[in-house]
Amino acid sequence: MKAGLIEAPGVLKMVERDIPKLEKDTDVLVKIKRVGICGSDMHIYHGKNAFVTYPRVWGHEFVGEVAETGSAVTSVKAGDHVVAEPILSCGECYACRQGRRNACQTLKVFGVHVEGGAQEYVVIPEKNAHIIPSDLPWSQAVLIEPFTIGAQACYRGNVQAGDVVFIMGAGTIGLTIMVNAKILGATVIISDIVDGKLEYAKELGADYILNAKEVDVVKKVLEITEGMGANVTVDAVCSKESFEQAIDVTSTAGRVVEMSFNTTPSEIAPVKLAKGEMTIMGSRHQTGRFPVVIEYLKQGKLPLEGFANAEFSFDQMHEAFDYAEKNTDTVRKIILSME
Ligand SMILES: NC(=O)c1ccc[n+]([C@@H]2O[C@H](COP(=O)([O-])OP(=O)(O)OC[C@H]3O[C@@H](n4cnc5c(N)ncnc54)[C@H](O)[C@@H]3O)[C@@H](O)[C@H]2O)c1
Ligand SMILES: [Zn+2]
Ligand SMILES: [Zn+2]
Incomplete structure (x- = not known):
């Protein structure tokens, strides 16, 4: 063979x-x-x-x-x-x-x-x-497997119906996270630096699309959420800066889900976590998400x-x-x- x-x-x-x-x-x-x-x-x-x-x-x-x-x-x-x-x-x-x-x-x-x-x-x-x-x-x-990665990110971030979820990056992974967050009933803001990717995200159901080359995404998310910030932010850009931005853009009692395997340290002031009891978690592969995603698929929920x-x-x-x-x-x- x-x-x-x-x-x-x-x-x-x-x-x-x-x-x-x-x-x-x-x-x-x-x-x-x-x-x-x-x-x-x-x-x-x-x-x-x-x-x-x-x-x-x-x-x-x-x-x-x-x-x-x-x-x-x-x-x-x-x-x-x-x-x-x-x-x-x-x-x-x-x-x-x-x-x-x-x-x-x-x-x-x-x-x-x-x-x-x-x-x-x-x-x-x-x-x-x-x-x-x-x-x-x-x-x-x-x-199916890529969509389980998105399902895991939402599971780790405990995405709830009504949450505002900010997904940084509309690449393959960002999109699978977005689809899962929409299925769970969240409002989704998604960023990228390529217009074509953002247009596809919109087609798949993104509520707001932000071109990070054209706007300050932190400011813009705060504006959309009237100062609250995103309840769950998922970093699917995975750069030093995106992790830092994820912290700045997340609401009190919010969650930051980090997808990155980047080895470059980011700078984060601890007060930003303690102040609003922010939770930061990593997400890797998936656990128990295959049955969930296969069920979504059977229900015709996956694009x-x-x-x-x-x-x-x-x-x-x-x-x-x-x-x-x-x-x-x-x-x-x-x-x-x-x-
Ligand atoms: N933790 C996990 O389980 C897991 C699984 C798969 C992939 N990953 C990681 O997730 C990341 C994304 O994977 P992918 O396959 O979607 O990659 P990708 O290259 O398809 O997506 C990254 C996207 O980010 C966009 N981007 C770049 N700079 C940006 C910025 N400043 N703001 C907004 N968007 C920006 C790019 O245009 C691209 O669309 C990778 O770093 C990968 O290693 C993690
Ligand atoms: Zn993969
Ligand atoms: Zn073990």
């Missing part, structure tokens, strides 16, 4: 490998149908992901058909369509015992610490395989049609990476098809 390998930073190769074998009786062999390219795959390609080890088959956004199941597998069977939950946790550390497996002390992510979904077949544990409707087009199903705006065949993997690099202002999601 073919596998998309990032051998070392900057070295992307299509290689030939044996079809992986089930190792445990709880394993499932999945025939991959689509894999999505995420910003973090590009970071791995460029050697800018602190967690990855090379060589690595990339890909943590993948869907496919169950080809074979171990003898103890009960929840899925051959032929089922599944989306993969791309994280492996130990089940024993403090985070795992708290039900926060995504923050496991020894978290392993497909395509980062273990081989990912950019290959024709992959073995995953039964509990990582979530059944999806068999009539759902594969090219839409592969968007899956048209969200991915470029599709290539798996054989065109190099073109797809090249396209991702050259079209950052227009690309939302690029997917590769194994059919």
Whole structure:
């Protein structure tokens, strides 16, 4: 079978490998149908992901058909369509015992610490395989994982109906956060520096769009909320400045959700947190969000049609990476098809 390998930073190769074998009786062999390219795959390609080890088959956004199941597998069977939950946790550390497996002390992510979904077949544990409707087009199903990231950000920020949520950045992640916040009944203000991205956000239901190149977003959010500030601010720009701005723009008793893996320190005066009992939290991957997002999908609440705006065949993997690099202002999601 073919596998998309990032051998070392900057070295992307299509290689030939044996079809992986089930190792445990709880394993499932999945025939991959689509894999999505995420910003973090590009970071791995460029050697800018602190967690990855090379060589690595990339890909943590993948869907496919169950080809074979171990003898103890009960929840899925051959032929089922599944989306993969791309994280492996130990089940024993403090985070795992708290039900926060995504923050496991020894978290392993497909395509980062273990081989990912950019290959024709992959073995995953039964509990990582979530059944999806068999009539759902594969090219839409592969968007489930990115929407779980948005669901997690809203879950962490405890977004409530009636809250004003300010999302910084209308990139892929910012948009999935926005869709989730709207489903929960929030009013959404979203910023970006690319008008086309803001226009698409508006199409998907943003209440207010702000071009951060043209306006002072902190001032503008305070103006829209009549001095209150946003109740929940999510930083999906992930720069030194965006984290600082997120603090300045959030209301008393508000929450700041930080998506960033940035290593540059931001400067934040502690009084800004104590004064209004602001809560700052990180959000990473997701925990328990797959069933929630699959349910939204069944209820027709996700804008899956048209969200991915470029599709290539798996054989065109190099073109797809090249396209991702050259079209950052227009690309939302690029997917590769194994059919
Ligand atoms: N914590 C997690 O679980 C998680 C998961 C995926 C991605 N991320 C992180 O989230 C970030 C966003 O990911 P993405 O895939 O959406 O990237 P992206 O590049 O698609 O989105 C970033 C957006 O921010 C916009 N932007 C840049 N400067 C801005 C500014 N000053 N104000 C407003 N908008 C601005 C860009 O135009 C772009 O649309 C990345 O840093 C990524 O590492 C975190
Ligand atoms: Zn991703
Ligand atoms: Zn653990």
